[in-house]
Amino acid sequence: MKTTDFSTLLTRYLTHYLPVQRNLSSNTICSYRDTFKLLLIFCRDVKGYNIAKLRLPMLDKNCVEEFLLWLANVRGASPSTYNQRLCAIHAFFDYVIAEEPGYMEQCIQIHNIPRKVASSPPAQYLTADSLKLLLSMPDASTRRGRRNLVLLTVLYDTAARVSELVDIRIRDVRLDAPAVITLHGKGGKIRSVPLMKQTVELIRAYFTENRIDPHLHSDMPLFWNAHRQKLTRSGVTYILQKYVEMARKVSPEMPPNITPHKLRHTKAMHLVQANVNPVYIKDFLGHADISTTEIYARADNEAKRAALEKATEHLGLPTFSDWEQDAELIDWLSSLG
Incomplete structure (x- = not known):
């Protein structure tokens, strides 16, 4: 042709x-x-x-x-x-x-x-109480539960995209002060994010339990499956959703469909609520443009507005009423995936 x-x-x-x-x-x-x-x-x-x-x-x-x-x-x-x-x-x-x-x-x-x-809808995120409940769900008396607690904590603390989380290698983790994890983001961009002290202690215990030597096992994935291969994105989603369902049995306030990306939103919202400079939040999240980061500030304003509305519900304020067979080119495009 x-x-x-x-x-x-x-x-x-x-x-x-x-x-x-x-x-x-x-x-x-x-x-x-x-x-x-x-x-x-x-x-x-x-x-x-x-x-x-x-x-x-x-x-x-x-x-x-x-x-x-x-x-x-x-x-x-x-x-x-x-x-x-x-x-x-x-x-x-x-x-x-x-x-x-x-x-x-x-x-x-x-x-x-x-x-x-x-107009973009406000970013959805977990409240501090819902996050605390979610992180209490893994059974810390079992090896798998401890691994999953570390996974969820790192996912939240780094605000990593799920693709970034599964790509973390042992060599990307620095536990000595200042403790950071290096994330490999979209378009090959690399950024280092700081870790909370609690997260550092969890990872340190995880390394000890699994006999991980950062020098000898630098190329190992931080989180792996039964075949000693890195977890997949769907695997991380499955783990998260399992604990979300457990948390919903404890509290109906827990939203039903929590994705890994919503934990990223949650970390971003907590940074906004702590009055962290938006420029720092932009760099922390790996956003190319600060306008992307501003959706979290809008979401925080929306949360404040909702709280104010709830506080004035009893006042009864007035409201408004309601290519040849041509499949050849398309098949070729499909093959690129």
């Missing part, structure tokens, strides 16, 4: 530029890939194009805008999903400008397509 300018650029973009030059994570690349899978399906099924012969000039501003409307109106994409897909398209056409300057005007027109404005 004869290649087109679009297929050539997209192939280079997904298989070389993003993973090699930008060093983006496989999850991010898969998200970009999925955007173009949807775009190809739209071009085939809605526009009637033979996507095997799709050329770059066919993907003009009008086509992209129609694709975004199709995402929102037909597929029911939320504003955040809409903006995620648009961001992937913007990034691709930024790449096109550098590779094929002859398409600059078309690329600029596409880049001027605005994002959909939508």
Whole structure:
């Protein structure tokens, strides 16, 4: 099959530029890939194009805008999903400008397509009492329970993403003062986060019980499964959810669906409530932009507002009323995952 300018650029973009030059994570690349899978399906099924012969000039501003409307109106994409897909398209056409300057005007027109404005819901997090209850659930009289207590404590104390947690190696843990754990984050970014004294003592006891020598076992994962391999993200989620269900039997105040990421939100909220400088919180969480960190300040304000409303409920204040068969390109995109 004869290649087109679009297929050539997209192939280079997904298989070389993003993973090699930008060093983006496989999850991010898969998200970009999925955007173009949807775009190809739209071009085939809605526009009637033979996507095997799709050329770059066919993907003009009008086509992209129609694709975004199709995402929102037909597929029911939320504003955040809409903006995620648009961001992937913007990034691709930024790449096109550098590779094929002859398409600059078309690329600029596409880049001027605005994002959909939508208010973000406040970040969900655990109260101090709920967190304390959750951390009391592992059975500290058993080896597995002690391991899981260390896991949950490190997950909270470092505010690690679950992918960062499972990638921690023994060499990433420093227990001598100042105690820190080095996290390997999104896009290959590395950051070191400080540990509370209680967390340091838990990890130290965990090392002793498992006869871990940081010098001899530096390449071992911090948390491993029965096969001595690092835990998976789903494994961490399973462990957390098990203790959430146990905690709910003790207190109905415990939210039902606590994910590892909500422990990250919880740590961030506790830092906000302790009046830690937002710039420090941004660095602690590994955010690229402080605007991402500001959602926690908004959430704290929302919590304060809810508390104030509850305090005035008794006043009765007035309220308002209520490519050929065209599967070839799509299959190729799928194979990249």
